[in-house]
Amino acid sequence: MLFFVGLVMTSCYVEVVDDQDYEVNNPEPTLTLNQYLQTYELWYLDVEQTAGATRVPFLEIAFTLSFQQGDLYANNNLVGIGSRGGGFGIQTGYFDAFQDVLEISHDKDGYHRFQVIEGQANKMILKDLSSGTRYVFYGYQRSTFDYDLVFYNNIHYFLQEYQLWEKTATSANGYVNAFDEENFIQFLPFGQGDNFESSIDAQGTHPNDVVWDYQGHYEVTDISNNGYVKGLYLDYEPMGNEYFEMTIPDDNTIMLFHPASESTYTFRGRGYIEYKLKNNTSKKRISKAEFKVLTKDGAST
Numbered sequence: 001m002l003f004f005v006g007l008v009m010t011s012c013y014v015e016v017v018d019d020q021d022y023e024v025n026n027p028e029p030t031l032t033l034n035q036y037l038q039t040y041e042l043w044y045l046d047v048e049q050t051a052g053a054t055r056v057p058f059l060e061i062a063f064t065l066s067f068q069q070g071d072l073y074a075n076n077n078l079v080g081i082g083s084r085g086g087g088f089g090i091q092t093g094y095f096d097a098f099q100d101v102l103e104i105s106h107d108k109d110g111y112h113r114f115q116v117i118e119g120q121a122n123k124m125i126l127k128d129l130s131s132g133t134r135y136v137f138y139g140y141q142r143s144t145f146d147y148d149l150v151f152y153n154n155i156h157y158f159l160q161e162y163q164l165w166e167k168t169a170t171s172a173n174g175y176v177n178a179f180d181e182e183n184f185i186q187f188l189p190f191g192q193g194d195n196f197e198s199s200i201d202a203q204g205t206h207p208n209d210v211v212w213d214y215q216g217h218y219e220v221t222d223i224s225n226n227g228y229v230k231g232l233y234l235d236y237e238p239m240g241n242e243y244f245e246m247t248i249p250d251d252n253t254i255m256l257f258h259p260a261s262e263s264t265y266t267f268r269g270r271g272y273i274e275y276k277l278k279n280n281t282s283k284k285r286i287s288k289a290e291f292k293v294l295t296k297d298g299a300s301t
Contacts, residue, residue, distance in 0.1 A: 033097040033116055037067040040122060040139025041088070042075075044150075052133025058092065058109045059126075059135055061275050063150055070094055072104060076275035078158040079251045082147030090274075102126065152227055155248070156220040159187035163207050163271025165254060174263025179242060184210050185234075185267065187218060196234060207271050214239075220246070232256065 037043075042064045058074070059065075063081065066073040066088045075081050075089035084090065093106040102114045117125040122139035151158065159165075164186040184199040197212035199205075214236055221231040228247065235241040244256040244265075256265045 033100060033102065034067075036116075036118065037095075037097060037102070041142045042066055042140045042145050043124060043137040044140060044145070046136045046138060049136035050133065052128070052131055054128070054131035054133050056109070056112055056128055056131075056133065056135070058106045063154075064089065064145075065137070067095055067097075070096070072106070077161055077273075078151050078154060079161050079269075079272060081151055087142040087145075087147070101129075149227075152230070155230055155246075156187075156218075158248070159218075159220070159254070160189055161273050161275075162269030163273060164210060164269075165267040166203060166270050167265055168203070168268050169266040171264040174258070175261040177258070177261040177263065179258060179261075179265070180263070182214070184212075186210075186212065198234070216241075 031039075043066065044064050045059065045062055047060070061076050062074045063078075064075040068088065071091050072093040072095045073085060073088040073090065074092045075084070076092070077084075077089075081089070092108075093104055095105070096103045097116070100116050102116050104112050104114070106112065113129040114126040115129055117127060119125060124137045124139065126135045126137065127133070128135075164184050167183045170180060181200045182198045183201060183203050184205070186197045188195040188197070196218040197215045199210050199212050199214075201210050216235045216237045218235070219233045221233070223229050223231055223245065230246045232244045232246040233241050234244075242258065243260070244258050247255045247257075249255060252269050254267050254269075256267070257263075258265065
């Protein structure tokens with residue numbers, strides 16, 4: 001049963017008096033909305049539960065929100081998630097809270113008002129008062145939140161967080177193949193035409209001067225029993241596709257092992273894209289089934 005934050009909540013306990021059990025009302029202190037928002041350090045957005053036709057741009061791109069002494073923080077990017085801002089991300093605006101209303105002044109998207117509805121356990125619903133759209137959040141503490149799970153289950157967005165990727169090394173072993181000549185890859189959001197491009201321009205070319213020679217669609221897939229290695233398909237239309245096993249040594253590097261030639265290619269990201277400033281685009285998140293293991297100890301929520 002949902003109830004509004006800001007109301008006085010009561011609980012009952014059993015007290016033993018003269019060997020008989022009596023229920024005693026034990027009023028708890030009023031929890032203000034401001035206090036409630038800061039009960040959890042991170043509020044994770046389960047975007048699949050969003051209900052409503054009109055979307056709030058800055059919520060659509062957020063992985064987590066945090067409410068700290070009037071400042072609004074968000075993890076919008078996978079680059080640096082878990083370390084940027086001590087795990088809170090970046091400051092994206094300001095907030096004020098009274099009764100059951102949350103007011104947010106976002107640096108890019110302006111002023112928004114929400115009704116806050118508290119659900120069971122760590123569940124919170126934000127209802128946009130201008131459109132009626134509802135967003136579902138779950139509260140976590142930074143020490144138990146599994147940032148790695150969020151990162152690896154949304155890895156295709158990580159590839160889009162740099163303007164392009166430049167090849168910096170090719171392994172000495174491996175057979176000569178056509179991909180040896182490609183030095184740049186650009187991954188674009190889905191729905192923006194061909195969503196990857198590659199180039200044979202010389203290493204060191206300025207990102208703005210790269211000429212794209214090939215294009216097609218890319219797909220990131222899971223590899224059985226290994227959550228830290230992903231399959232990457234580059235579908236060169238109409239020339240066929242290449243398959244790689246992709247690992248992520250750090251937030252600025254991808255390594256692509258090409259089983260067909262046994263070559264390994266190292267790329268570094270150039271031109272980091274801060275999603276606070278980028279045109280807002282909706283992101284797919286972890287499914288509700290996967291959501292149950294977002295804590296490091298694997299506890300369900």
